[in-house]
Amino acid sequence: MLTNVAVALSDGVTPFEFGIFCEVFGIDRSEQGLPVYDFAVCAAEDGPLAMADVGFTITPAHGLERLEEADLICLPADRQAPVRQDYPEPFLDALRRAVDRGARVLSVCSGAFVLGAAGLLDGRRCTTHWMHAEALTRRYPAARVDPDVLYVDEGPVITSAGTASGIDACLHVVRQEHGAEVANTIARRMVVPPHRDGGQAQFIRRPLPRTACDTVGGVIGWMARHLDEEITVERLAERAHMSPRTFARRFLQETGTTPYQWVLRQRVLLAQELLESTDDTVDAIAGRSGFGTAAALRHHFLRTLGTTPNAFRRAFRGPRAVA
Incomplete structure (x- = not known):
């Protein structure tokens, strides 16, 4: 310690x-x-x-x-x-x-x-x-x-x-x-955020989405509130009143990443938060965070953080944490 x-x-x-x-x-x-x-x-x-x-x-x-x-x-x-x-x-x-x-x-x-x-x-x-x-x-x-x-x-x-x-x-x-x-x-x-996205991936809370563009920023706010839904570039572009191609280009300019990668990162971060703060099962958390299945959650969690959902939960909830 x-x-x-x-x-x-x-x-x-x-x-x-x-x-x-x-x-x-x-x-x-x-x-x-x-x-x-x-x-x-x-x-x-x-x-x-x-x-x-x-x-x-x-x-x-x-x-x-x-x-x-x-x-x-x-x-x-x-x-x-x-x-x-x-x-x-x-x-x-x-x-x-x-x-x-x-x-x-x-x-x-x-x-x-x-x-x-x-x-x-x-x-x-x-x-x-x-x-x-x-x-x-x-x-x-x-x-x-x-x-x-x-x-x-x-x-x-x-x-x-x-x-x-x-x-x-x-x-x-x-x-x-x-x-x-x-x-x-x-x-x-x-008076600072616990973590700003873009740093090391392990053991972080979900950051507040930020962007310099008001139009894309509004869509990002919607994305953060609907991570458990299917999110496509076409759907996002419609909300932003842009063509899918223009929206994808503007999103990359403002965030430095693609809509897919942004959503994936936010879903992993939400899963981290739920694993740490709730007793929900991994299957339930997979649904709430938009991965759908526990297998998909484990795949992306391991690829992004280098650890499994259960190992992450045990690290912060102790050995009696639910799986």
Whole structure:
């Protein structure tokens, strides 16, 4: 169980990304029945450390020795990272030792470059801010950089894209460790969604559908309310007062995906929510979420999330959950 969190700062750290870790893991919310973390801020280099050219410095209370006991080590963005040629070897050694003993590391934005320097991205899928993805790929060719996602969870190494995606990644960790209710409560306190679609697929709630186009947006709202019905491009185009071809093109422009893939993703997310929050059988959930049969639900659930509906339910409802 995650109880001990350390944030490792180096010179040039960005304050927003640093603040994400403080907000999610550093605030005592025990009055709401939420977990309290043993939280510490550590210096990877001799302080005081400059906070990304914004006019102030910070002097962490701890040095690298504090990383030795952390369950999770957080790495904020570093403005110098894309051009920085080296990091203190004791810092990189501390990160490697942490992963070797079973701790997890989580980077936001250009913090991924530190993990790359430590060799922790080699052979792993990872991400960073889209502006830095090409540079990360060039510098660490053994890393499998995916610039199209909000965050990636690869075992002990979690990487996230720019700025606010760090919130998504942190809430993902909280959800894994403590369940959806805790993650959602923290999200409400932060006035952010528990998850934004487009990130890592596992263990997420259904996001609110959003689009920049009012016409397509209205149809998307209808789609979200009728996932248990047959949804075709022709039917959607009629509602949008467009030809099927025009609607399909506009939908792709506004959402970045096809109507079929959008509906499939929303159905999987609805099934997740029902598995976690109800005692309905898998057959019943397959009907409510639009898959029709338990076999179809299992197929798409496994393909999308890498796990089965029953395994997902047991992870969040316990061994006595109904099948």
